Amino acid sequence: xxxxxxxxxxxxxxxxxxxxxxxxxxxxxxxxxxxxxxxxxxxxxxxxxxxxxxxxxxxxxxxxxxxxxxxxxxxxxxxxxxxxxxxxxxxxxxxxxxxxxxxxxxxxxxxxxxxxxxxxxxxxxxxxxxxxxxxxxxxxxxxxxxxxxxxxxxxxxxxxxxxxxxxxxxxxxxxxxxxxxxxxxxxxxxxxxxxxxxxxxxxxxxxxxxxxxxxxxxxxxxxxxxxxxxxxxxxxxxxxxxxxxxxxxxxxxxxxxxxxxxxxxxxxxxxxxxxxxxxxx
Amino acid sequence: xxxxxxxxxxxxxxxxxxxxxxxxxxxxxxxxxxxxxxxxxxxxxxxxxxxxxxxxxxxxxxxxxxxxxxxxxxxxxxxxxxxxxxxxxxxxxxxxxxxxxxxxxxxxxxxxxxxxxxxxxxxxxxxxxxxxxxxxxxxxxxxxxxxxxxxxxxxxxxxxxxxxxxxxxxxxxxxxxxxxxxxxxxxxxxxxxxxxxxxxxxxxxxxxxxxxxxxxxxxxxxxxxxxxxxxxxxxxxxxxxxxxxxxxxxxxxxxxxxxxxxxxxxxxxxxxxxxxxxxxx
Numbered sequence: 268x269x270x271x272x273x274x275x276x277x278x279x280x281x282x283x284x285x286x287x288x289x290x291x292x293x294x295x296x297x298x299x300x301x302x303x304x305x306x307x308x309x310x311x312x313x314x315x316x317x318x319x320x321x322x323x324x325x326x327x328x329x330x331x332x333x334x335x336x337x338x339x340x341x342x343x344x345x346x347x348x349x350x351x352x353x354x355x356x357x358x359x360x361x362x363x364x365x366x367x368x369x370x371x372x373x374x375x376x377x378x379x380x381x382x383x384x385x386x387x388x389x390x391x392x393x394x395x396x397x398x399x400x401x402x403x404x405x406x407x408x409x410x411x412x413x414x415x416x417x418x419x420x421x422x423x424x425x426x427x428x429x430x431x432x433x434x435x436x437x438x439x440x441x442x443x444x445x446x447x448x449x450x451x452x453x454x455x456x457x458x459x460x461x462x463x464x465x466x467x468x469x470x471x472x473x474x475x476x477x478x479x480x481x482x483x484x485x486x487x488x489x490x491x492x493x494x495x496x497x498x499x500x501x502x503x504x505x506x507x508x509x510x511x512x513x514x515x516x517x518x519x520x521x522x523x524x525x526x527x528x529x530x531x532x533x534x535x536x537x538x539x540x541x542x543x544x545x546x547x548x
Numbered sequence: 549x550x551x552x553x554x555x556x557x558x559x560x561x562x563x564x565x566x567x568x569x570x571x572x573x574x575x576x577x578x579x580x581x582x583x584x585x586x587x588x589x590x591x592x593x594x595x596x597x598x599x600x601x602x603x604x605x606x607x608x609x610x611x612x613x614x615x616x617x618x619x620x621x622x623x624x625x626x627x628x629x630x631x632x633x634x635x636x637x638x639x640x641x642x643x644x645x646x647x648x649x650x651x652x653x654x655x656x657x658x659x660x661x662x663x664x665x666x667x668x669x670x671x672x673x674x675x676x677x678x679x680x681x682x683x684x685x686x687x688x689x690x691x692x693x694x695x696x697x698x699x700x701x702x703x704x705x706x707x708x709x710x711x712x713x714x715x716x717x718x719x720x721x722x723x724x725x726x727x728x729x730x731x732x733x734x735x736x737x738x739x740x741x742x743x744x745x746x747x748x749x750x751x752x753x754x755x756x757x758x759x760x761x762x763x764x765x766x767x768x769x770x771x772x773x774x775x776x777x778x779x780x781x782x783x784x785x786x787x788x789x790x791x792x793x794x795x796x797x798x799x800x801x802x803x804x805x806x807x808x809x810x811x812x813x814x815x816x817x818x819x820x821x822x823x824x825x826x827x828x829x
Binding site for chain 2: 275276277278279282329330332334335487489520521522524525526527529530533
C-alpha cells in the first residue's frame, strides 16, 4: 500500500511524495518521485538520488532543480529517505549516526539492526515498489547521490553493475573506512571487524574487483569536508589502479551545499541519460 | 552597514544573504541577492522578487530555480523579506496578517505603524542599499512576485512606471480590497477608510489612471486560493477597460506552490530580460 502524501504538477510532470510500511526497516518510509509527462503506456528510465547526512527526501526535492531537465530528458527521479524514522527507532546524539544517517548499510549490531536495513531497502524493497506503482523501465536505471548518499550511490552501483548502468556523485564520501564519519557509522552499524566494512566502501569494493563503465564525480574545492571526510583522491587512486574510467571534476569555489549540487545537476542528468538510452515516449 | 549572512557559489555566480538595520522598519531586515558572474566594472539589470504570505527571502532563494537563467541572462535577482521581524514587532494570530504578511504597505494604524513600513522599505530604502553594494544598473529594474508578493509587484510597479520597466506575477492577489486576505490586511494596517486602500490595490490603481506597458501574470487553475482570494478576472477586466496589454496565462493543473512558480520562472525572467535590454557584460 502506497499512500500519496503530496502530488504537485511541475514542469509538466508530477512531483509526488509517498509513504509506505517497509518490510526492511519495519517502519513507515517516505520517498519522493518525479514523473515527467509521457505517452500513455510508456516506460521511462529512472535515476535514483541518495541524500546526505541529516537529509530526508525533501532536501533534493525542494532544492535539487532536477525537474526541468528530467522533463526534457524523460527521466523518472526517485529520492528515498536516509534512514528509518519514528519513536521506536534507535538514535544517536550526533548528526552523523542514527536517524538521518543510515549510510545505506544493513546494520548487524544492536540496537541498530532492528530497523537500520537501508541497503536492503534501497537495493531490493523500494525498486519493487517503484516497478509496481510507476511507469518505470527497470532495465534502465542509474544511481547518484550526495556526500553520504554519494557513498551510497557508489557502493550500491559498484555492487550491482547489471542493475545500474551509470553511477554519479556530488562530493561523495569516497572511503568511509578511512574517514571519521565512516569509521563511526560502519563501526556502529557493523561492529569492529573491518573486513565486514569492505562491501560498504567504494575504494575497497574496487580493490576487491568491483567495476563500472561509467563513473562521474563532481567535487567543490571550497567544501569544508573535502580533506577530512570526502577524500576524492582515494577514489581517483583506486580507479587509476583498476583501470576504471572515472570523470572527476574539481569545481573551484563551490561548497558542500545544494547551491553547488543544483549547479551541476543538469550535467549529471544529461550524462546519465546518454547512458540510459533515449526516452521511449 | 551590510552584514553578510551567507555567500554560496552557484551557477558561476554568488547567492548571498544579507542583513542590515532598516530605517523604514526600525528592525533588522534580511534579504537575498544573486549576482551572476560578470566582467569587472559591469552593471547588471536587476529583478525584484516579492514573496507571499508566511514567506521570508528563503523560500524563493531555495525553491525558485532562478539562478541558472539569471546567470545566462546576466540578471541580478533580489528577494526581500515580507515583513519586519523581532520580539518588538506587533503580530497577529493569523498567518495572513502581521509578521510574514506585511502586504508591502506603509501602515497608518497602531500598533502596526511603528514597524510595518514595507512600501517605503521596498520602494526607497532597499534600492539605495542595492545601488551602493551591488553591481546593479538602477536604470534597468523589473519587479515580480508571488501571491501577496504578486500584489506587491503589481502595485509598486504601477505606482512607479519610470523605475520598473516590466512587472510580472505568479498567482497575484489582484484586488486586495475585494478579497478576505486583503480586506483584513488593508483594514488592519490602514484603517476603515477605503479611499486610502486604493494605492495598494492594482485594480483601483489602474482605474485611477496607473499604466504599464508590460504586465505578465501566470495563474495555476488548480490553485486553492484562485476564486476567493486571487481573482485574476478582476485584473483582466481592469486592464481591458484601461487598454493595458496584460498577458495572463492560465495554467491547467498547477497549484499555488513553488512547484508551479519554478516551472514558469524561466519564462518570466526571459520576458523581463527582453524588456530590460541586453546584459552589459
